[in-house]
Amino acid sequence: MMTVITRAYLADGLEGKNYHTLEADSGQAALDAFQGQQPDLVLLDIKMRDLLGYDVCWRFCHDPVTILLPVILMTGVSPEERVKGIEARTDDLPTKPINCPKLFARAAHSCVSRSTMRSFKLKPHSWVSNRELRVKLEQETKLAEVASMVGDIGHNLKIFLCPF
Numbered sequence: 629m630m631t632v633i634t635r636a637y638l639a640d641g642l643e644g645k646n647y648h649t650l651e652a653d654s655g656q657a658a659l660d661a662f663q664g665q666q667p668d669l670v671l672l673d674i675k676m677r678d679l680l681g682y683d684v685c686w687r688f689c690h691d692p693v694t695i696l697l698p699v700i701l702m703t704g705v706s707p708e709e710r711v712k713g714i715e716a717r718t719d720d721l722p723t724k725p726i727n728c729p730k731l732f733a734r735a736a737h738s739c740v741s742r743s744t745m746r747s748f749k750l751k752p753h754s755w756v757s758n759r760e761l762r763v764k765l766e767q768e769t770k771l772a773e774v775a776s777m778v779g780d781i782g783h784n785l786k787i788f789l790c791p792f
Contacts, residue, residue, distance in 0.1 A: 630673040630702070634726075638671060641728050642735065655679025659687060662694065668739050670699045671731075674709065682716040689717040698738035702726060 632653075639649040647668055652658035655676045662670070670688060672681035681701045688694045701713045704724035713721045719738040722731055 630676075638726070638728070638731070641732060642669075645732055645736075647735070653677075655681065655684040658684055662688075666694075667697065669735050670697060671735070672699060672701050674701055674703045674713065682712050685713070685716040685718050698735075700731075700734060700738060702731075 635651050635653075639651055642649050650661050650665070650667060652661045655672075656678050658670070658672065659679075670685075672684055674681040676684075681703075685699045685701055688697050688699055698719045699717075700720045700722065701716070701718040702724060703710060703713065703721055710721050720734050722734060
């Protein structure tokens with residue numbers, strides 16, 4: 629279970645990296661705190677006093693409002709317990725003791741990954757091949773090129789129609 633001091637230390641570190649933080653001292657408090665909120669990231673301990681981190685993670689990942697929310701479960705437990713975290717669809721499972729620079733890098737990576745999923749309108753935790761991602765990226769690139777050409781045509785048409 630994460631102590632108040634550990635939570636405060638992690639919150640300070642994340643706020644120093646321009647993350648807005650919200651703290652909760654239990655799983656149910658976390659679920660309640662995030663009602664109507666869209667945080668960038670959720671850090672959970674697996675062992676909490678009421679709900680397990682797996683359960684909270686599972687709820688976030690199955691709620692249409694928070695489905696794209698990156699969740700990192702911090703653990704000090706056995707490899708078997710880590711499997712439960714993966715089944716709950718966590719984005720990462722760092723082990724305790726927490727290495728803060730590594731955790732902050734993982735947090736940034738999880739946020740970027742989810743942001744990419746949002747921009748490509750991908751479903752989380754679905755298997756997407758590199759080929760499918762390349763096709764999506766090519767489509768986005770072509771759309772950007774067409775938009776640029778349309779802008780150029782409009783500019784040239786304006787110059788043609790109103791030369792002075």
